[in-house]
Amino acid sequence: MENHRVIIVGGGFGGLNAAESLKRGAVDVTLIDRRNFHLFQPLLYQVATGGLSPSNIAVPLRSIVRHQKNCRVLMSEVVGFDLTNRALKLTDGELSYDSLIIATGAQTGYFGHNEWADLAPGLKSLEDALDIRRRILSIFEVAEREEDPVRRSALLTIVVVGGGPTGVELAGTLAEITRHTLRSDFRRCQPSDARILLVDAGPRILAAFPEDLSAEAERKLKEKHVDVRVNAGVVRLDDKTVELRSGDKTETIFTETILWAAGVEASPLGKVLMDAAGSSVGRGGRVPVTAELHLTEYPEVFVIGDLALALDQAGKPLPGVAPVAIQQGKYAAKMIMARLTNGTLPPFKYHDYGNMATIGRSAAVAQLGKWKFRGRIAWLMWLFIHLMQIVRFENRVLVLIQWAWNYITFNRSARLITDVDRRRADSNHQPAN
Amino acid sequence: MENHRVIIVGGGFGGLNAAESLKRGAVDVTLIDRRNFHLFQPLLYQVATGGLSPSNIAVPLRSIVRHQKNCRVLMSEVVGFDLTNRALKLTDGELSYDSLIIATGAQTGYFGHNEWADLAPGLKSLEDALDIRRRILSIFEVAEREEDPVRRSALLTIVVVGGGPTGVELAGTLAEITRHTLRSDFRRCQPSDARILLVDAGPRILAAFPEDLSAEAERKLKEKHVDVRVNAGVVRLDDKTVELRSGDKTETIFTETILWAAGVEASPLGKVLMDAAGSSVGRGGRVPVTAELHLTEYPEVFVIGDLALALDQAGKPLPGVAPVAIQQGKYAAKMIMARLTNGTLPPFKYHDYGNMATIGRSAAVAQLGKWKFRGRIAWLMWLFIHLMQIVRFENRVLVLIQWAWNYITFNRSARLITDVDRRRADSNHQPAN
Numbered sequence: 001m002e003n004h005r006v007i008i009v010g011g012g013f014g015g016l017n018a019a020e021s022l023k024r025g026a027v028d029v030t031l032i033d034r035r036n037f038h039l040f041q042p043l044l045y046q047v048a049t050g051g052l053s054p055s056n057i058a059v060p061l062r063s064i065v066r067h068q069k070n071c072r073v074l075m076s077e078v079v080g081f082d083l084t085n086r087a088l089k090l091t092d093g094e095l096s097y098d099s100l101i102i103a104t105g106a107q108t109g110y111f112g113h114n115e116w117a118d119l120a121p122g123l124k125s126l127e128d129a130l131d132i133r134r135r136i137l138s139i140f141e142v143a144e145r146e147e148d149p150v151r152r153s154a155l156l157t158i159v160v161v162g163g164g165p166t167g168v169e170l171a172g173t174l175a176e177i178t179r180h181t182l183r184s185d186f187r188r189c190q191p192s193d194a195r196i197l198l199v200d201a202g203p204r205i206l207a208a209f210p211e212d213l214s215a216e217a218e219r220k221l222k223e224k225h226v227d228v229r230v231n232a233g234v235v236r237l238d239d240k241t242v243e244l245r246s247g248d249k250t251e252t253i254f255t256e257t258i259l260w261a262a263g264v265e266a267s268p269l270g271k272v273l274m275d276a277a278g279s280s281v282g283r284g285g286r287v288p289v290t291a292e293l294h295l296t297e298y299p300e301v302f303v304i305g306d307l308a309l310a311l312d313q314a315g316k317p318l319p320g321v322a323p324v325a326i327q328q329g330k331y332a333a334k335m336i337m338a339r340l341t342n343g344t345l346p347p348f349k350y351h352d353y354g355n356m357a358t359i360g361r362s363a364a365v366a367q368l369g370k371w372k373f374r375g376r377i378a379w380l381m382w383l384f385i386h387l388m389q390i391v392r393f394e395n396r397v398l399v400l401i402q403w404a405w406n407y408i409t410f411n412r413s414a415r416l417i418t419d420v421d422r423r424r425a426d427s428n429h430q431p432a433n
Numbered sequence: 434m435e436n437h438r439v440i441i442v443g444g445g446f447g448g449l450n451a452a453e454s455l456k457r458g459a460v461d462v463t464l465i466d467r468r469n470f471h472l473f474q475p476l477l478y479q480v481a482t483g484g485l486s487p488s489n490i491a492v493p494l495r496s497i498v499r500h501q502k503n504c505r506v507l508m509s510e511v512v513g514f515d516l517t518n519r520a521l522k523l524t525d526g527e528l529s530y531d532s533l534i535i536a537t538g539a540q541t542g543y544f545g546h547n548e549w550a551d552l553a554p555g556l557k558s559l560e561d562a563l564d565i566r567r568r569i570l571s572i573f574e575v576a577e578r579e580e581d582p583v584r585r586s587a588l589l590t591i592v593v594v595g596g597g598p599t600g601v602e603l604a605g606t607l608a609e610i611t612r613h614t615l616r617s618d619f620r621r622c623q624p625s626d627a628r629i630l631l632v633d634a635g636p637r638i639l640a641a642f643p644e645d646l647s648a649e650a651e652r653k654l655k656e657k658h659v660d661v662r663v664n665a666g667v668v669r670l671d672d673k674t675v676e677l678r679s680g681d682k683t684e685t686i687f688t689e690t691i692l693w694a695a696g697v698e699a700s701p702l703g704k705v706l707m708d709a710a711g712s713s714v715g716r717g718g719r720v721p722v723t724a725e726l727h728l729t730e731y732p733e734v735f736v737i738g739d740l741a742l743a744l745d746q747a748g749k750p751l752p753g754v755a756p757v758a759i760q761q762g763k764y765a766a767k768m769i770m771a772r773l774t775n776g777t778l779p780p781f782k783y784h785d786y787g788n789m790a791t792i793g794r795s796a797a798v799a800q801l802g803k804w805k806f807r808g809r810i811a812w813l814m815w816l817f818i819h820l821m822q823i824v825r826f827e828n829r830v831l832v833l834i835q836w837a838w839n840y841i842t843f844n845r846s847a848r849l850i851t852d853v854d855r856r857r858a859d860s861n862h863q864p865a866n
Contacts, residue, residue: 036574036850053486055847062618063848072620075574075850092578126851141469141508145525185495187505401834414488415496417469417508418559 003028007097009078011038011061013322014103014305017329025337029071036075047129049173050412054126081276083298099300099336106306109265120258137417143189154254156194159242162262163205165357171198172360175224181412196226201233213365216374220359266307282309291347304328358382436461440530442511444471444494446755447536447738450762458770462504469508480562482606483845487559514709516731532733532769539739542698553691567850576622587687589627592675595695596638598790604631605793608657614845629659634666646798649807653792699740715742724780737761791815
């Protein structure tokens with residue numbers, strides 16, 4: 001008899017944890033992702049700011065599951081569902097399943113302003129991070145050649161939109177780069193003249209944290225010369241300006257670099273799935289699921305992580321964070337194994353261990369249950385937890401060494417402006433012409 | 434009084450050594466490159482094969498010269514020369530010089546078949562290396578999904594054209610990856626079934642080496658299951674086949690991956706320069722220079738490195754290798770400083786310390802003066818010399834650790850398929866749809 005076939009779509013935190021939890025099950029697992037690697041998204045801002053290399057935070061899916069004999073990896077793309085016949089349509093063929101776990105996550109969302117995507121890149125993929133790295137490093141290069149002080153000042157203004165953990169990490173790190181790393185690099189332009197703005201539409205940054213930790217983060221950012229603007233919504237932007245509105249006041253900021261950390265929306269595969277199920281997506285394009293994380297009509301189809309609209313015991317949507325995805329991945333795997341012996345599990349329950357955000361070198365805020373931490377101790381906790389989480393990565397020691405090195409020397413050696421689009425034009429040996 | 438203004442175009446081995454040799458001179462140095470980093474080209478094949486990350490072998494030019502107060506870096510592109518008025522035309526402005534050093538190197542050359550460039554990428558830039566890495570890793574992904582054994586066999590055939598050091602390094606490393614690194618990664622396709630061909634039009638590989646070392650390299654490659662074809666010229670290629678001719682026999686190889694390490698041609702800036710000088714370029718687009726490495730009519734304009742057509746004492750062109758560029762860069766700098774006190778230098782003399790090429794793990798060949806080395810000792814020499822050369826890179830320790838780690842574990846953790854062109858499409862969190 002053939003084993004029960006489980007297909008997992010998406011190799012992020014949710015999908016990968018589901019695959020690993022099925023290790024000892026009498027199942028055949030197929031993990032499908034259109035990329036060949038798992039990305040450790042919490043450190044993506046380090047790539048965007050030149051502190052780590054892509055390979056420090058991404059690891060080939062195949063090497064993660066290479067010794068899990070019941071799991072194969074397929075680099076492919078899902079384009080449709082035949083839920084009645086339990087089959088997936090891929091760009092190159094079809095696949096049948098007995099159980100399905102969909103974990104394709106979320107992408108940057110612009111609240112209906114998709115035309116802003118090119119002007120204000122988000123930070124969700126490695127390519128995003130390299131694009132942001134290129135943009136940030138390039139403004140200092142252009143500023144070094146610019147004679148007009150007004151344009152130079154606009155060039156040296158960076159606006160980070162969104163005061164969540166990603167926005168705070170980006171703004172804090174950018175402030176350090178301009179004041180320390182790049183200090184002696186330029187002759188005409190002074191990177192320390194750069195102005196970093198962190199803009200949030202809400203009344204405070206880090207809204208998911210207790211109020212006093214938000215205030216602490218804001219204080220720390222200001223100490224690093226970040227200009228924090230709360231209650232300030234972006235109402236318009238182009239390649240030279242961004243317009244902020246606070247109440248009935250509007251202000252125009254002259255800038256050529258806007259980074260978008262303000263919102264996410266679910267992967268578009270959610271809508272494809274809901275169309276196939278004859279239903280519709282919920283808020284933010286997320287897929288409504290039962291308390292057992294599956295579709296109401298199709299109990300063999302689980303949706304987990306940022307793509308899922310799962311509710312907690314109080315009926316509130318669970319947040320789109322890694323711990324939710326991880327716990328849901330494990331739950332879905334266990335449920336599939338329980339059903340193999342005609343068992344079941346109680347509804348999914350999210351264990352919230354807390355929340356943390358780093359603001360830069362030696363500064364972070366953390367809330368773990370009832371405890372709150374700030375300053376160096378919070379930063380060390382943040383570092384420890386993130387390093388432990390990438391324990392599955394064989395190069396964790398190298399990341400640690402790189403990190404220690406960067407910390408001691410203010411070094412950011414991955415300050416490379418690379419751009420595949422220019423490949424042909426640049427195939428010159430050390431081209432300068 | 435203003436200092437003597439030296440402009441150096443190109444931040445490769447030649448330009449960078451020129452800049453550093455001018456450290457103590459009473460000169461103002463401007464180093465222009467269209468990239469923001471120096472690239473350690475000898476290890477580019479390690480990036481192409483996933484062993485090292487771009488930032489391991491590239492270092493921002495600004496951080497190299499940050500403490501050299503008389504040197505500024507400009508990221509820009511030279512588009513023309515006004516030799517009479519001693520001025521450079523940049524894409525964004527003009528710059529005057531008193532002395533000029535041009536060191537823009539070489540690019541991949543296709544012997545008049547530029548239409549092959551997209552089908553058979555060369556290995557001269559970081560973007561080239563990432564492109565090759567993506568192509569190589571992708572063929573195994575496609576082969577894993579391919580049901581037709583004929584197509585699978587074509588997919589798993591990689592043809593490396595050119596038996597110089599780069600071709601030998603690529604072929605040797607690819608053979609190791611397929612036999613070791615990827616061994617347990619796939620379920621249906623067997624990476625060890627991959628066929629690596631190394632093709633050279635001449636009678637032996639490593640033609641610049643003594644004959645017995647060529648033979649040793651060929652033997653080592655065959656031991657690693659590389660199919661070495663000498664006296665085999667590429668006469669035609671498309672996206673499915675490459676046609677080889679040996680004598681009057683032709684053979685068609687079915688392959689979708691051709692890597693081009695067969696030739697270089699000088700940077701096109703050489704022709705722009707010669708047009709401005711009312712003269713013409715020499716063989717391979719190189720710029721003929723005097724025994725003092727400058728243009729005949731313009732003694733203040735030096736041309737060095739791969740771009741220069743400089744002759745040795747016997748009247749033969751110097752090879753396009755890093756040691757020539759390094760020595761010429763130092764010479765040009767010293768000559769400029771000598772002239773400041775109305776002095777001069779004897780003609781440039783190249784000190785040839787030898788030649789080395791690595792064939793893979795623990796295998797290399799080296800010829801140093803009269804001595805020849807092979808096997809593990811040659812490999813350790815190769816490793817030592819290359820690590821010493823990147824001593825200027827602040828992250829040399831990290832490269833060494835990465836290398837040791839890779840060596841012990843057969844690891845190649847930078848096996849990421851990344852591609853900026855797909856950025857928008859892939860902005861999904863761990864996208865699989």
